[in-house]
Amino acid sequence: MKALEQKITAEGKIFPGHIVKVGSFLNHRLDVNFLMEMGEEIARLYKDAGITKIITVEASGIALAVCAAYKMNVPVVFGKKASAKNLSNNVYVAEIYSFTHKKSNFVAISEEFLSATDKVLIVDDFLANGEAIRGLISIVKQANAQVAGCAIAIEKGFQGGGDKLREEGVRVESLAIIDEMTDNSIKFRE
Amino acid sequence: MKALEQKITAEGKIFPGHIVKVGSFLNHRLDVNFLMEMGEEIARLYKDAGITKIITVEASGIALAVCAAYKMNVPVVFGKKASAKNLSNNVYVAEIYSFTHKKSNFVAISEEFLSATDKVLIVDDFLANGEAIRGLISIVKQANAQVAGCAIAIEKGFQGGGDKLREEGVRVESLAIIDEMTDNSIKFRE
Numbered sequence: 214m215k216a217l218e219q220k221i222t223a224e225g226k227i228f229p230g231h232i233v234k235v236g237s238f239l240n241h242r243l244d245v246n247f248l249m250e251m252g253e254e255i256a257r258l259y260k261d262a263g264i265t266k267i268i269t270v271e272a273s274g275i276a277l278a279v280c281a282a283y284k285m286n287v288p289v290v291f292g293k294k295a296s297a298k299n300l301s302n303n304v305y306v307a308e309i310y311s312f313t314h315k316k317s318n319f320v321a322i323s324e325e326f327l328s329a330t331d332k333v334l335i336v337d338d339f340l341a342n343g344e345a346i347r348g349l350i351s352i353v354k355q356a357n358a359q360v361a362g363c364a365i366a367i368e369k370g371f372q373g374g375g376d377k378l379r380e381e382g383v384r385v386e387s388l389a390i391i392d393e394m395t396d397n398s399i400k401f402r403e
Numbered sequence: 404m405k406a407l408e409q410k411i412t413a414e415g416k417i418f419p420g421h422i423v424k425v426g427s428f429l430n431h432r433l434d435v436n437f438l439m440e441m442g443e444e445i446a447r448l449y450k451d452a453g454i455t456k457i458i459t460v461e462a463s464g465i466a467l468a469v470c471a472a473y474k475m476n477v478p479v480v481f482g483k484k485a486s487a488k489n490l491s492n493n494v495y496v497a498e499i500y501s502f503t504h505k506k507s508n509f510v511a512i513s514e515e516f517l518s519a520t521d522k523v524l525i526v527d528d529f530l531a532n533g534e535a536i537r538g539l540i541s542i543v544k545q546a547n548a549q550v551a552g553c554a555i556a557i558e559k560g561f562q563g564g565g566d567k568l569r570e571e572g573v574r575v576e577s578l579a580i581i582d583e584m585t586d587n588s589i590k591f592r593e
């Protein structure tokens with residue numbers, strides 16, 4: 214999505230360790246009109262996929278998930294982060310390791326909000342190593358539901374998580390894929 | 404908002420300790436079309452207030468904030484929860500005590516995303532004792548910005564936080580106010 218690449222180039226801030234911060238529009242300040250454009254693009258990409266539900270993880274996936282869901286006329290269910298001792302009963306759970314925060318979190322979704330008849334679209338703001346996506350895929354499988362695919366705002370292509378999922382047959386649509394980053398430039402995949 | 408009262412009555416689950424769970428549409432599963440109706444009602448209530456920005460707290464305030472922002476054509480900034488040691492520089496910070504989780508969290512908003520010219524609407528899913536709202540008001544004041552008011556989905560009127568804020572001159576608009584709860588019934592304020 215050209216407009217997203219332009220926005221990352223214009224507003225993104227690069228930090229050491231291949232970190233690009235897009236807090237001005239995607240995950241701290243939310244440019245809701247632009248998020249709706251992204252949601253519309255996600256709806257276009259998955260218009261024939263028979264999606265019945267979008268899932269994401271709190272907190273920074275929620276805004277994009279809501280916008281995509283609005284354009285697709287489906288509900289969202291967001292995974293809640295929990296420590297092992299705070300997990301309630303009757304939930305599907307996955308343990309997700311965050312390379313950014315160097316720790317594991319449990320993510321839980323209530324059994325009542327995901328069922329075997331669901332065709333699920335997984336939405337998130339970033340995809341790097343793919344740990345969060347794998348956790349959500351595990352949750353969908355626990356419910357015997359079907360993963361129709363993933364829709365990501367920004368994929369860090371150079372970290373390989375997205376391509377590995379694609380090799381395994383998972384449909385991954387990223388609106389922008391960063392293939393190379395230096396301290397002052399970002400190169401997107403064609 | 405009659406439709407919200409009806410939805411709480413139909414789908415809300417009452418638990419001991421005056422807890423009403425509305426995870427089926429407001430803060431776990433998200434009924435995005437209904438959230439948009441709530442967002443439209445918030446936009447109507449504040450249409451003449453000159454709002455430039457909506458702020459909320461992650462995670463469960465984000466969805467309603469995004470929907471209200473879409474209807475009002477303004478951006479959202481959501482406060483991020485952080486522990487004392489994870490606070491970054493250049494942020495406005497408030498310490499918020501959660502009676503639900505019986506612990507304090509710091510909530511931070513980057514200085515760059517809130518400025519003295521902003522007229523801010525504070526949005527959240529629940530208001531009980533008002534601690535989260537007071538934290539966000541403190542953040543707006545640190546930025547020398549103006550609090551135009553608050554918009555809440557569900558206020559627990561019997562806990563008094565909303566009325567105390569109103570007595571202090573803060574505009575608080577709640578789409579549903581629960582004045583009494585028993586184990587099997589909910590009474591809304593007229």
